Amino acid sequence: MTAAPVEPSTDGEVALSVRDLHTAVGGRRGSLRLVRGVGFDLHRGRTLALVGESGSGKSVTALSIAGLLPAGVRVTGGQVLLDGQDVVRWTEGRRRALRGGTVGMVYQDPMTALNPVMRVGSQVAEGLRAHGWDRAAGRRRTLEVLDEVGLPTPGALARLYPHQLSGGMRQRVLIACALAPRPRVLIADEPTTALDVTIAQQILDLVTDLRDEYGLAVLWITHDLGVVARIAESTAVMYAGRIVERGRTADLFARPSHPYTQGLLRSVPAADQPHQGLLPQIGGTPVSPATLPGGCPFRTRCPQQVERCADQEPPLLRRGPAEAACWVPPEDWRPVGAAEVRHG
Numbered sequence: 001m002t003a004a005p006v007e008p009s010t011d012g013e014v015a016l017s018v019r020d021l022h023t024a025v026g027g028r029r030g031s032l033r034l035v036r037g038v039g040f041d042l043h044r045g046r047t048l049a050l051v052g053e054s055g056s057g058k059s060v061t062a063l064s065i066a067g068l069l070p071a072g073v074r075v076t077g078g079q080v081l082l083d084g085q086d087v088v089r090w091t092e093g094r095r096r097a098l099r100g101g102t103v104g105m106v107y108q109d110p111m112t113a114l115n116p117v118m119r120v121g122s123q124v125a126e127g128l129r130a131h132g133w134d135r136a137a138g139r140r141r142t143l144e145v146l147d148e149v150g151l152p153t154p155g156a157l158a159r160l161y162p163h164q165l166s167g168g169m170r171q172r173v174l175i176a177c178a179l180a181p182r183p184r185v186l187i188a189d190e191p192t193t194a195l196d197v198t199i200a201q202q203i204l205d206l207v208t209d210l211r212d213e214y215g216l217a218v219l220w221i222t223h224d225l226g227v228v229a230r231i232a233e234s235t236a237v238m239y240a241g242r243i244v245e246r247g248r249t250a251d252l253f254a255r256p257s258h259p260y261t262q263g264l265l266r267s268v269p270a271a272d273q274p275h276q277g278l279l280p281q282i283g284g285t286p287v288s289p290a291t292l293p294g295g296c297p298f299r300t301r302c303p304q305q306v307e308r309c310a311d312q313e314p315p316l317l318r319r320g321p322a323e324a325a326c327w328v329p330p331e332d333w334r335p336v337g338a339a340e341v342r343h344g
């Protein structure tokens, strides 16, 4: 099989639509809700950043979309629409065979994600075979994609083992594995965290270039607000398994609506000078799925809480282009209808 190349696009076509996604772990004796009603659209040629503290549900959201949840964790509600098809309902076999060809995923640590005893080229080719490519086409595509991710002399490099490469080169190989079947969507889960600043910048530039060239829709998970400001047109902020604020990155950095986002961005001096660095600490203890309080989960740490916050969890509300799940914004905020979910 030789799939047609993905054509460049700037038309804003929706590649992936996530609607009211719920994911839980556990069974009959009690389950914990890890993702609680997440929704967003991801457009071709655009990057959506997913930010939030550790444990807020970013990775579980990504794994739910990619169909790679570990045993015991399952999607319990909502839709993941790829090309209009709800892949949540697909059988495990169909998901494995087809989804990786549509959604590619890159992780933080290339050394653990790559097989240390398998040559680089074989790892890329093996992934292609799993998506139905024949041996000869897979070999050609392997060399092509190693070149696309900027690795020198792909023929010689394909014969090396991961430990013979630098950290940055290994991350490029991982990106090659993800992009080899020509997916429409790339999910990058903290792919630059383990890299030094210069190499991380090269990887950011590479993914942005590949996104623009092939019209990829990118979901970029990060703790690093400096990265968000550089690469993502839109940002979604997660807290306790939900998106609590979403909007265009420039707007959200300039005028954060949710007290949690305000806390994260407190050190931002101005809209045109976005924060450079990792998520700042917010006072109090983050809640976990096992210790979710009633009402708004952020209220225990929120400097602006009002009585209503303890009674009921706020829905996602909208005013103009801003969306936030908070009771404190003024009363002209309106609920976001499922059909209106946008940004990405």
Ligand SMILES: Nc1ncnc2c1ncn2[C@@H]1O[C@H](COP(=O)(O)OP(=O)(O)OP(=O)(O)O)[C@@H](O)[C@H]1O
Pocket: 025, 034, 052, 053, 054, 055, 056, 057, 058, 059, 060, 061, 070, 073, 288, 289
């Ligand atoms: N396999 C699992 N079994 C039980 N709980 C899990 C499992 N995987 C994740 N969780 C829990 O789900 C919640 C969300 O985890 P997740 O890894 O998505 O957070 P995250 O926002 O990606 O954090 P980080 O930034 O540290 O990666 C956490 O409370 C975590 O402990």
